Amino acid sequence: MAVYAVLFSAVMLFAVVPAWTEKHSLFYIYTALSKPVDLPGIYEFTAMGLLDDRQIDYYNSQQQMKIPKQHWMKEKMQEDYWEKGTQSRKSKEQWFNVNVNILMNRMRNNKSDIHVLQWRHGCEIESQGNETRFSKGIDEYSYDGENFLAFDDAESQWVAPVDAALPTKRKWDNVPILNQYTKGYLEKECVDWLNKFREYGDQELRQGSAPDVRVFAKKIINGKAKLKLTCLATGFYPKDVILTIRKYRTALPDNKVESSGVRPNHDGTFQLRKSVYISEKAEYDCYVSHRTLDNAIIIKWDGECQDCSSEPPIGMIAGVIIGVLFVLAAIGGAVYFLDQTKMETSTL
Template identity: 85%
Template sequence: MAVFAALFSVVMLFTVVPAWTEKHSLYYIYTALSRPVHLPGIYEFTAMGLLDDRQIDYYNSQEQKKIPKQHWMKEKMQEDYWEKGTQSRKSKEQWFNVNLKILMERMRHNNNSDVHVLQWRHGCEIDSQGNDVRFSKGIDEYSYDGRNFLAFDDADSQWVAPVEEALPTKRKWDNVPILNQYTKGYLEKECVDWLNKFREYGDQELREGSPPDVHVFAKKIISGKAKLKLTCMVTGFYPKDVILTIRKYRTALSDNEVESSGVRPNPDGTFQLRKSTNIYEKAEYDCYVAHRTLKEPIIKKWDGECQDCSSGTPIGTIFGALIGVLLVLAVIGGAVYFLANTRMGWRNAL
């Protein structure tokens, strides 16, 4: 056993830890409504650019002007960039207005008063490791009323129609090879170039990122066998790629033992993530967090306290009380069993 431990230590000592692989993305999302809904902040047409899930520009059908949403975009991009961008967004707004009506007729929705939505999302993702930048994937897809309508297959350079109503558009666009070649070239080259340029412009803010704030707490569970739910929460981090693991005696719990909220955005452009597990017995738990802004992982131990139990109630007290309750129930159960048998014997005697 000692020999094995020594060998294990040697292996761990000389194991090369791979560099952190960063994922970055640039997406543009266009949304058109079939009619006004007269709600604040919702327009018939909107368009926005998202760099690593942070909004960098915005346009709507009311102001009809492409504007920067990050200070470094305003500082770095020249005025003609915003003027040309405004004209491009206006032409796309007209395209959406025309094609949404065509699509509604094709879907037989042109005679109803419901609000229908046409959305287009396109962009690219890259993997970055130091100075090595690699194209990961490109997306160019349309949806109608929240359902997939048409998508570009970057590998095969053709459009994919998941619904019958999209087949005429697929045939029409596939019959123009130069269009598909341009789409593929934009996703794999031009989009990546813009992504790298924007990241260079926002170098300090984007590259330095924001480190995660880690919290661990437990709350009682009213029903079920488990009596406590332990939660590890990380928030305020950027970029969004993060590793969060709940560990028991320094061993990571399996995925089927953990509930995850998924990474969600905060109002300030950072992100948050929660993971929870049910606790059935007294044990040592901690939260293990790794993020590219950290020199070493954060390990935050649970102090054994229950947040919404009586003040300062440790888990040992809770499970001790549970054992006491079970003993009382056992005594009551025995008494009930005795009385039941006695009464049943009296009834049989009749």
């Protein structure tokens, strides 16, 4: 038995502990409005690339230029990349302008109203040590906030959740080269670009940004509650974070806590705010864990309401993507994707 114990101990001593699995993503989001909106920062057509939720490029219908949004993108990508990218975005802008009108007619919408067509496509990977593997690809369209059409990567066909999308599904499924290219792009080309961009921005992306954590209270009248206690973590990147409000070092249940959800700041970092209503002073603290931290941050509430008239600023929320999070549907005739930087326009 002693021999077995020694052998078991030796095996455990030299056992390899799996590396932490990281998830990374590259997505492109295109948004088209059916008519102009007289609001600052809102354009008829916008397009942006997001690497691990951080904007890396941008285009709008006013400037009509694809521009870098990270200094390492500007340094690493050659001039012809931006020239070809600009032409590609202009082509997509024309395609969206045509097809948002086709879609309004199909839906029998009032053209005096504003309608929104979006497309999101890209891929996600998982990396462990030096190995990476494809996780999933997404190619989906939405119209006025409702899912319209999505590509089923496993089955290599389009899925139409609404009847109005059926003509487009049938037309696109009847173009084998479209589905073949879409699958190939999601599983291979997108992954190659993702890895290339991560390599270019390696130091900055891997280093990340640690959260700044604050705890404060605001006087409020809400039944028996006297104060609203808030924990704020801001300035962190990447966006995955754990934030917990604790009472006597015990986490409060989720149904007692209000959460803003993770939101973007203007500088590419993120913020998260959680609040709880309290009726008595006790030992409360804010517990925050993030990939950039060796140890969790724990900030204790000092029991004071330092500014009962307002809460401290939490940073500017990043720009607006109209209404819905993802993607509205481009309907229209078959779209032939010849390479990553070209989409030919067609109509029904």
